[in-house]
Amino acid sequence: MPTSLPPLSEVLDLLPDAVCIVDESGRIQFVNATFERLLGHRLAAIKGHPLFDYVHPEDREATAHQARALMAGGGQRHFRNRYLHRDGQAVDLLWSAHWLPDRGVRIGVAREIGDMRRAERELEYRANHDPLTGLANRHRLQQALEDALQQAQARDGHVSLLFLDLDGFKDVNDRGGHEAGDRILCEVGRRLQTGLRQIDLVARMGGDEFVVLLPGCSAADATAVAAQLRGHLRAPCALDDGPLQLDASIGIASYPGDGATAEALVTRADAAMYALKRRR
Template structure:
């Protein structure tokens, strides 16, 4: 028996990826068997429909631009977008596509990468966020701060940085152990996030040190008002397993452009300002304590 090649459609149905053929307007002319597994639609339900109808609304503009590039002769190998599955959830797809002008069709091979994209997002989050509090970490802060400075240069708006250090935090660990300390840090993070505007950024940059980034902050007076508001939130007693705990914070302020021209300079200035505030508060507390002791001795 002389072997013969099976119909191409039978071969394509064995592929784990979706294969689509569309015309110049994006109408589906052919889909293989994996299309139903990935998108939920049978060939009968989609043939003749425009494939753009299945694209996630947020990705349609980018998908249309990509299709134009393909039809201009550019081979696309790693374009990603999202589609809406028949049951309503979104699926991430990575495409390879080519335009065949002699046939007037565009061929695309799509691989589902939903799980891969989830893992990528998880890794991106871990790389940019503090694992304990979920806040931005120091690296993310530097990137966002420099971006805010660049934007401020273009618009003439300001940027403020508030550097916060918790006063008395060591007593929490001494009193309740690290679990109590971790609980308190998460509560502090939540209060700080609740105390800033949408678009502001709160980061944890050290054990008990936090930074609030205020893009578009008009001036130092506005920054001080935000700092006092955040400090007031933190002085409300925290509830720990063994009772209430009172905390305070020292907050240093630095504003662009007066206090620094780049992210490193602004953070350093705010850090120094925070230590100056902490020293002032410590000196004031020591003075009050000495005064009370003197009064007691006089009595």
């Protein structure tokens, strides 16, 4: 019996990656079985439809730019975007695409990278957040403070920084141990975020020290915010052996009066906090 090759579509259906072929206007001409499985759309239902209809709305502009660049002889050979599954879920894909002008088609091969994207997001979160409280860490604060200063300098605005050190926190560890101390630090983090604006940022510097970044906030307004936060912190906290009364020493520094760099403001607010603590 003579050997005969199967149709190309049957071969493409065996691939673990999704394959999609669109015409010059971006309308779907072919997808393989993996594409159908990843996105839940059968070829018979979507053939002739614009491929961009299935791209995540937030990624359509960037995807269209990539397609135009590819057809003009440039663009990135590999790029990421998100598509929408038939059930509405976002699917992260890594594409390798090629434009065949003599045939008037664009071919894309995609691999699902959801696990990789989740791992990247987890690493990014860990790099920017305190592992105990979930608040921003020093690195994230530095970035946010530099951004706030840049905007304030461009608009002749203000930035204020509150540097907080808890008063009485040593009693927590003495009375309940480190586990109780961790619970109180998490509670303090939640209280500090109460009543702040969405653009404000609370960061844990380490130990029982916290910083609150107030973009667009003058020194006078920052003083009022500091008083409000002290009120939140002074509400009794519950320990196993009874209530605990906390307070905080809060140093304030504001741009432009107290410095024009992130380092200068942090140093000034830190010094103001320690000066207040010594007076107490």
